[in-house]
Amino acid sequence: MLFVEANGAKIPAIGLGTWELSGRTCARVVEQALRLGYRHIDTAQVYDNEREVGDGLRSSGVRRDDVFVTTKVWTNHFAPHDLERSIKESLVRLRLPAVDLVLLHWPNPHVPLEETLGALAHAKRMGLTRHIGVSNFTVALIEQAASLSSEPLVCNQVEYHPYLDQAKVRAACDQHGMALVAYSPIARGRIKSDQTLVEIGHAHRKTPAQVCLRWLVQQNVSAIPRTSRVERLSENIEIFDFELSEDEMAAIAALASPKGRLTDFGFAPKWD
Numbered sequence: 001m002l003f004v005e006a007n008g009a010k011i012p013a014i015g016l017g018t019w020e021l022s023g024r025t026c027a028r029v030v031e032q033a034l035r036l037g038y039r040h041i042d043t044a045q046v047y048d049n050e051r052e053v054g055d056g057l058r059s060s061g062v063r064r065d066d067v068f069v070t071t072k073v074w075t076n077h078f079a080p081h082d083l084e085r086s087i088k089e090s091l092v093r094l095r096l097p098a099v100d101l102v103l104l105h106w107p108n109p110h111v112p113l114e115e116t117l118g119a120l121a122h123a124k125r126m127g128l129t130r131h132i133g134v135s136n137f138t139v140a141l142i143e144q145a146a147s148l149s150s151e152p153l154v155c156n157q158v159e160y161h162p163y164l165d166q167a168k169v170r171a172a173c174d175q176h177g178m179a180l181v182a183y184s185p186i187a188r189g190r191i192k193s194d195q196t197l198v199e200i201g202h203a204h205r206k207t208p209a210q211v212c213l214r215w216l217v218q219q220n221v222s223a224i225p226r227t228s229r230v231e232r233l234s235e236n237i238e239i240f241d242f243e244l245s246e247d248e249m250a251a252i253a254a255l256a257s258p259k260g261r262l263t264d265f266g267f268a269p270k271w272d
């Protein structure tokens with residue numbers, strides 16, 4: 001498994017996203033993923049599945065120290081006094097003494113960023129998490145966050161796949177030594193019948209999803225595809241035995257379009 005290195009963190013290049021996985025399915029998928037070799041699991045308070053992620057971690061038999069676990073604080077816990085308490089509650093649900101990474105899940109214009117970042121850095125210094133970062137931050141917000149945070153931010157987790165150009169966000173992350181972590185990396189399955197990806201896949205004997213994930217990893221991006229199907233879990237991790245050429249990388253990047261964003265939550269700030 002390759003790693004993406006960022007501000008002192010080593011983030012496995014492929015992880016399991018658990019957004020919209022719940023109950024016993026979530027626990028089972030986490031357990032299967034770990035048994036298949038995944039070493040990076042991504043959850044969040046708002047996914048309401050931290051307990052099940054903890055169950056899957058435990059039943060997999062994989063050593064805790066071998067897995068990179070991320071959770072995210074939802075925006076209603078950004079007030080400094082509340083943030084630490086909410087991380088501790090996440091740890092209780094996960095049944096872990098600490099996680100590897102805690103992210104601010106979404107920008108919250110109603111609480112000063114400096115205060116939330118101060119509390120997040122404090123949580124790191126208390127040992128509740130090894131690393132801290134952000135999610136769904138625009139270029140302008142990355143700049144602000146990097147200058148305000150007293151502890152290094154290791155990543156910005158955003159929607160990223162071939163249909164969405166994230167060059168500006170990637171460049172801002174690079175400039176501050178942060179990794180980009182891609183959610184919805186296979187565009188919620190829309191890439192499966194994409195002719196460009198199908199053709200490149202034929203050349204490498206890989207599926208469009210594998211080509212897509214390889215394209216992300218070759219940009220030094222960590223991707224967290226989600227699936228509840230065991231055959232897809234294997235497919236998504238079998239991407240370390242081939243390499244895309246520069247021309248193939250460029251052909252995939254050319255698929256981006258201004259309407260490529262899939263997630264529009266309404267409450268999100270405008271993107272650059």
Ligand code: 1BO
Nearest residue numbers: 019044046183265
């Ligand atoms: C509201 C959830 C977005 C992806 O983490």
